[in-house]
Amino acid sequence: MNQVESIHILQHIRRQYVQAKLWLYALQAMAAMVLGVAILLRWQWEVPVLAAAAFAIILAAIVYLVVRWRRISKTNLQQVARHLNRQYPQLEDSTTLLLYEPKNLLERLQQQKIAGILHELHPEKQKTFTLRGTPSYLLLGLAIAASIGILYLPAAPLEAFNEPAPIKVDFPDTPAAVADTAVKIEQVEILVTPPAYTGKQPYSAMDPNLRIEEGATVTWNVRTDKPPHQLQLEINEQKPLPFTGDSKSYTLSRSFTSPALYTINLNGQKSAFYTLEIIPDNAPVIQIQQPEQYTEVLFGEPQRVKLRAQLTDEYGIREASMIATVAKGTGEAVKFREEKIKLNLSGNRRSYSINQTLDLQKLGMTYGDELYFYLQAWDNHRGYTRSETYFVEIEDTTIVEAAFDMSMGVNPVPEYFRSQRQIIIDTEKLLKEQKSISRAAFEARSNNLGVDQKLLRLRYGKFLGEEFESGIGPGGGIPEGEEGHEEEDHFPGDGHDHEEFADNNSPEALLDPYMHKHDQEGEATIFEPAVKAKLKGALAQMWEAELRLRTHKPKEALPYEYKALRMLKEVQQSQRAYVAKTGFEAPPLKEPELRLSGELDKITAPSDRRVIEQKEKLPHIQAALQWLAKYKQTGSYKPADAQLLEKAGQELAQQALNKPGQNLRTLQDLRQLITEINSGKKLCSPCLTTVERAWAELLPAPKITPQPQKTVRSQLAKKYLKQLEE
Structure with a gap:
């Protein structure tokens, strides 16, 4: 092959x-x-x-x-x-x-x-x-x-898919003897029409136990096989409401804003109890992610605030806005202006996202002004929500906060913020106009700014004892512990003698600790050491800014100018001095005259008394429990006892409204007991047990009172005690 x-x-x-x-x-x-x-x-x-x-x-x-x-x-x-x-x-x-x-x-x-x-x-x-x-x-x-x-195979598929299952209403109290000839309910349809604020369409209920929206309208359509003599709807054991209609079709509509229990009364026979729960309409929810509750816009930062928030509601938001209040001025001259700002909402009707920027300059704010704002939203119903108040403040570097006051000590800090701030403004203006001016003009203006920075540095150096320019510079302006110079900068005899060349036995050295030297910057006594260190750091930053302005580099000098301004403000805040105000001194008590005198005639016991009568809780249920205990002993009852059970059932129905569906079985058993009393039959034992347990759970726990202990002795102990007594 x-x-x-x-x-x-x-x-x-x-x-x-x-x-x-x-x-x-x-x-x-x-x-x-x-x-x-x-x-x-x-x-x-x-x-x-x-x-x-x-x-x-x-x-x-x-x-x-x-x-x-x-x-x-x-x-x-x-x-x-x-x-x-x-x-x-x-x-x-x-x-x-x-x-x-x-x-x-x-x-x-x-x-x-x-x-x-x-x-x-x-x-x-x-x-x-x-x-x-x-x-x-x-x-x-x-x-x-x-x-x-x-x-x-035979089936009815369309009805199974297109029509809901019929609602069945039970009548447990109907006697068997008249069940065949009594009027029967053939069909019950329950139509729920939600209120307009929900935006929902009417729908048919699948069960007689309802759970509807707050304010919804419920319509019962009942069809019977025969015209009934009486057809009513009883809500919360109150006055029955009659159905309207003719022949065999009857209708009843009512709106609900609170939970309820209801029964259908057909020719005196009451159906089982059914619950009607309410879905409450919650207020809108506002969640603000940005900014923080307190935001400070520092000097040099963009005067804009980012606003990010989320608004949600289960049925939709009708309106939302932001209320902003701008505060201008200080003290008694402060002025307020309120403005309503439109929000940029994005999203569906039930959830909106806010993402916009608040321009503080467009709101008319400047340095030192404050902005208070909050968000508010309304839903389609009566719900209203307001967020917490958020604060935005623009830092003001032109006002000395520690001002002179009669109740304070004199503040030695001068007004030195305006000049440094003006240098920063001029530097930013120069950088902005750099492309539109010549190179020579740019360098001239930069050099002039360096001169202004030098004059300002000399002015602040006087507060550190720098009364001569010879001691001013990076070495004199650096905070303590950071100054330094190279070895070859100074030699013996040049006015900067080092420790190894100084004569410790000279008269100047002996008097040096006790002398106040104004011409040496290290001996300035206006400020405390910590404040003096901060001011020296500010002078160092001014020196660095002056160096770059003189070398025509204003962009590099700008960070040092800002840092110098910040350090100067820290010096200002740390230089507050307070003195105690003159207070009120109370006169001394006359203890030696009254102490241990023993006079009690003016001391009386309090006579204000109030008697608070505690209202008895659930009196009809307590009376029904007593009747139930008596019935267990005697086994007999009277037709008038049905009224007592009716009143106890009303109290039980009121308690069942707080927890719908919990005591429905108890109410049905109680209804059966009332029917059996009216007809003179023997009462249902399981029904009695269920009702008694439910009533006992509703009553408050009894107060615990001390009981005398009874001594129980045996016969032998009694004989022994008797022999002792003889």
């Missing part, structure tokens, strides 16, 4: 495998399509949900078949050869040699051997593979059976 015949055998096996696999997938897809077609033929377009599901099943089956066909069609001869190697050990894992031309004598001999073995096995005449998985014929049969059931 040659190589060509062997390749034909492999191709034949591949075709068998592909055809079998495709037939398997076709059966699976056919099962799904049969089921989808049956659903579509049974309900057609009358039920859109089922029609869409049927089309989805058919489309999924087609896609499944196409994907599987594309995957199985990629099977090649190498995969078939590997399958034969696994299926037949006689091939010695050499079937793939039949697909290539032999390169040497050994491969040719092995190829001839494998071709002979493959010819002897005759794989082309038998199935050489087994398909695993769920039997496709069984799956198709189940699908056909389900389709037949869908098409021919």
Whole structure:
């Protein structure tokens, strides 16, 4: 057998495998399509949900078949050869040699051997593979059976999908003797119309226990088999409300803003108790993420504030705004201006996001002004929410906060903020106009600013004892502990003698600790050491700014100017001095005259007394419990006892309003007991147990009073005590 015949055998096996696999997938897809077609033929377009599901099943089956066909069609001869190697050990894992031309004598001999073995096995005449998985014929049969059931079995599918289940109203008090001839309720429909603020459409209730929106209108439509003599709706055991209508159809509508319990009274027979819960309308929620509750805009920063907030409400927000109040001035000259700012709302009706920037300059604010603002929102009903008040202040560097006052000491700090601030303003103006002026004019203005900075530095240096310019510079302006100079800067005799060259025995050295030297900056005594260090640091920053202004680098000098201004303000704040005010001194008490005198005639006991009468809680339930205990002993009752149970039931219904649904079973058992008393029957024992347990839980816990302990002795102890007495 040659190589060509062997390749034909492999191709034949591949075709068998592909055809079998495709037939398997076709059966699976056919099962799904049969089921989808049956659903579509049974309900057609009358039920859109089922029609869409049927089309989805058919489309999924087609896609499944196409994907599987594309995957199985990629099977090649190498995969078939590997399958034969696994299926037949006689091939010695050499079937793939039949697909290539032999390169040497050994491969040719092995190829001839494998071709002979493959010819002897005759794989082309038998199935050489087994398909695993769920039997496709069984799956198709189940699908056909389900389709037949869908098409021919009797059912009422449309009503199951399109109409809700009828509401059933129970009448547990109806006597069995008159149950067949009594008027019956055939159908009860409850339509709930939500209020306008919710934006919801009217809907039908599925259960007599209702949970409605606050202010919703509930409409009961009742249809009976016969015209009743009396049809009423009783809410919270109060005065019944009659239904209106004629013949056999009756209607009653009412709006509710608080929870309730209701029953339907048909010809004197009351139905079971049903709950009516209220979904409250919550106020809008305001969440402000930015800015912080107190924000200070420092000098040199942009006078803008970023506002980010979130407004949410379950039924929608009708209006939202921001109320901003600008405070200008200080002391008695302060003025307020209130402004309503429109918010940039983005989002849906129930949730809005606020993301906008407040420009303080557009609000007319300047240095030292304050802004107070809050957000407020209204929902579609009566809900209103106001956020907390947020504060924004622009730093004012032109006002000395520690001003002179009659109750304070004299503040020695002069007004030195205006000049440094003016240098900063002129520097920023120069940088802004740099491109519009010549290079020479730019350098001249920068040098003039350096001169102004020098004059200002000399002015503040006087407060540190720098009365001569010789001691002014980086060394004189750096805070204590940071000054330094190079070794080659000074030599003995140049006015900067070092410790190793000083004569400690000279008269000047001996008098040096006791002398006040105005011409040395280290001996200035106006400020405390900590304040003096801060002022020295400010002078150092002025020196660095002057250096860069003189070298025509105003942009590099600007940070040092700001830092110098900041340090000067810290000096100002730390230099407040306070003195105590003259207070009131009370006259001394006459203790020696009154102490230990023993005179108590003017001391009387308090006579103000109030008697608080505690109102008895749940008196009718307590009386009903006493009646119940008496009934357990005697087993008899009177027809008038039904009135007592009615009043106890009203108190129980009022308590049940706080937790709707908790005591419904108790109210129904109580209603059955009242019916049995009116008809003279034996009372239901389980009903008595349920009612007694519910009443006992509602009553407050009894007060614990101390009880005298009774001594219990045995007979032997009594005889022993008697012998002792004799």
